[in-house]
Amino acid sequence: MVDGRWSMVAGGYNKARAFVYSRLLFNNHRPSTIMFDTILLYHERYDGRGFSPLSDSWRRYRLGLDLFDELGLLERVRRVRPAEATETELETAHSPAFVRSVRERVAAGEGRFDRSTPIYPGLYERALVAVGATLTGARMIGGGEALHAFNPGGGLHHAARERASGFCIFNDVVVAVRALQREFGLRRIAIVDGDGHHGDGTQQELYGESVLYVSLHRYDGRFYPATGTATELGEGAGYGYTANVPLPRRCGDAPYLYALRTLVAPLLRAYRPEFIIMQYGVDGHYQDPMVRLALTTAAYRETARLLHALSHELCAGRLLVTGGGGYKPEAAVRCWAILLATLAGENPTPDHPLYGRLFDSEPAPEDPAAMDEVRPYVTLLRERLLGLGAAT
Numbered sequence: 001m002v003d004g005r006w007s008m009v010a011g012g013y014n015k016a017r018a019f020v021y022s023r024l025l026f027n028n029h030r031p032s033t034i035m036f037d038t039i040l041l042y043h044e045r046y047d048g049r050g051f052s053p054l055s056d057s058w059r060r061y062r063l064g065l066d067l068f069d070e071l072g073l074l075e076r077v078r079r080v081r082p083a084e085a086t087e088t089e090l091e092t093a094h095s096p097a098f099v100r101s102v103r104e105r106v107a108a109g110e111g112r113f114d115r116s117t118p119i120y121p122g123l124y125e126r127a128l129v130a131v132g133a134t135l136t137g138a139r140m141i142g143g144g145e146a147l148h149a150f151n152p153g154g155g156l157h158h159a160a161r162e163r164a165s166g167f168c169i170f171n172d173v174v175v176a177v178r179a180l181q182r183e184f185g186l187r188r189i190a191i192v193d194g195d196g197h198h199g200d201g202t203q204q205e206l207y208g209e210s211v212l213y214v215s216l217h218r219y220d221g222r223f224y225p226a227t228g229t230a231t232e233l234g235e236g237a238g239y240g241y242t243a244n245v246p247l248p249r250r251c252g253d254a255p256y257l258y259a260l261r262t263l264v265a266p267l268l269r270a271y272r273p274e275f276i277i278m279q280y281g282v283d284g285h286y287q288d289p290m291v292r293l294a295l296t297t298a299a300y301r302e303t304a305r306l307l308h309a310l311s312h313e314l315c316a317g318r319l320l321v322t323g324g325g326g327y328k329p330e331a332a333v334r335c336w337a338i339l340l341a342t343l344a345g346e347n348p349t350p351d352h353p354l355y356g357r358l359f360d361s362e363p364a365p366e367d368p369a370a371m372d373e374v375r376p377y378v379t380l381l382r383e384r385l386l387g388l389g390a391a392t
């Protein structure tokens with residue numbers, strides 16, 4: 001993919017090129033009607049009850065908005081109130097019978113979709129704006145109205161064609177992929193899923209297609225949803241377009257960042273996406289009660305920085321970011337603010353006068369042996385998918 005001469009200096013060259021491209025975009029190719037590069041999608045229904053039974057987590061959206069405001073970020077991004085997704089739009093990722101059954105079960109008002117996803121009045125309308133927000137972001141970026149968008153209420157990656165589960169009703173990411181394919185004719189869409197859980201619904205729906213799906217998640221054969229092994233690589237025309245990095249409990253930042261830099265980044269460069277979707281679930285944070293990956297804000301900062309840089313390097317900045325997991329509101333919104341500042345062109349670091357307070361001040365309880373578990377999976381995937389050897 002890179003010719004011999006250039007590959008000699010690929011690291012430095014790519015950085016310089018990304019910078020030049022981003023300057024060109026900002027100065028010459030931006031329609032004059034655009035005021036902001038980055039959109040924050042927010043609907044007032046986010047202030048109400050969420051899909052998970054962890055009621056403490058429902059306040060994370062309002063807490064996030066207040067934090068963005070305090071940091072001055074709402075003046076740096078354009079806030080957009082999304083429209084509800086229509087049933088026709090939902091049916092690009094789900095069967096009509098499933099959509100109808102969700103609507104009818106919510107109207108009946110009780111029960112649960114799975115063990116941990118309860119039905120409550122208003123859930124259907126809440127699900128429509130979660131999907132509508134991701135769709136709005138995809139269309140605004142696809143149509144050139146923005147470079148980046150963040151929907152904290154999206155990333156509902158466990159929802160499958162005929163199934164609502166794991167706090168996910170409808171799969172907004174797949175609906176967005178369908179819109180990008182059908183309305184904008186995109187052929188190379190990459191999804192990077194950094195949530196602590198495997199995105200089984202997203203993977204399942206796209207498994208036979210050349211949409212790149214890369215996921216880093218906790219896996220031990222039992223941890224929910226108990227899918228996402230390194231040997232799941234896609235099927236048929238989709239073979240080689242799925243990559244899963246299983247991570248052990250308490251893995252910590254180092255293996256996560258190792259996989260991101262030595263597998264995710266080269267996969268994206270080889271794939272040459274026209275559009276990148278990042279599922280920025282932050283439930284792997286060490287203060288989060290759900291996943292226990294012992295990640296810190298340093299890992300989320302580097303994820304945001306790298307994906308933002310890659311979007312400019314590879315696809316003119318087209319980057320749509322969804323939320324996902326994150327059940328300790330105070331930790332989740334710090335990670336979100338680091339992301340939003342990065343998308344707005346800032347460089348948040350622990351010693352930054354404004355953004356420094358977003359970073360963790362204590363070490364995470366990580367397992368130093370985790371790197372030895374993760375490295376072979378990364379090597380295997382580099383060999384199978386990229387024809388490369390072990391990374392140093």
Ligand SMILES: [Zn+2]
Binds near residue numbers: 196281
């Ligand atoms: Zn999750």
Ligand SMILES: [Zn+2]
Binds near residue numbers: 037308312317343345
């Ligand atoms: Zn940017």
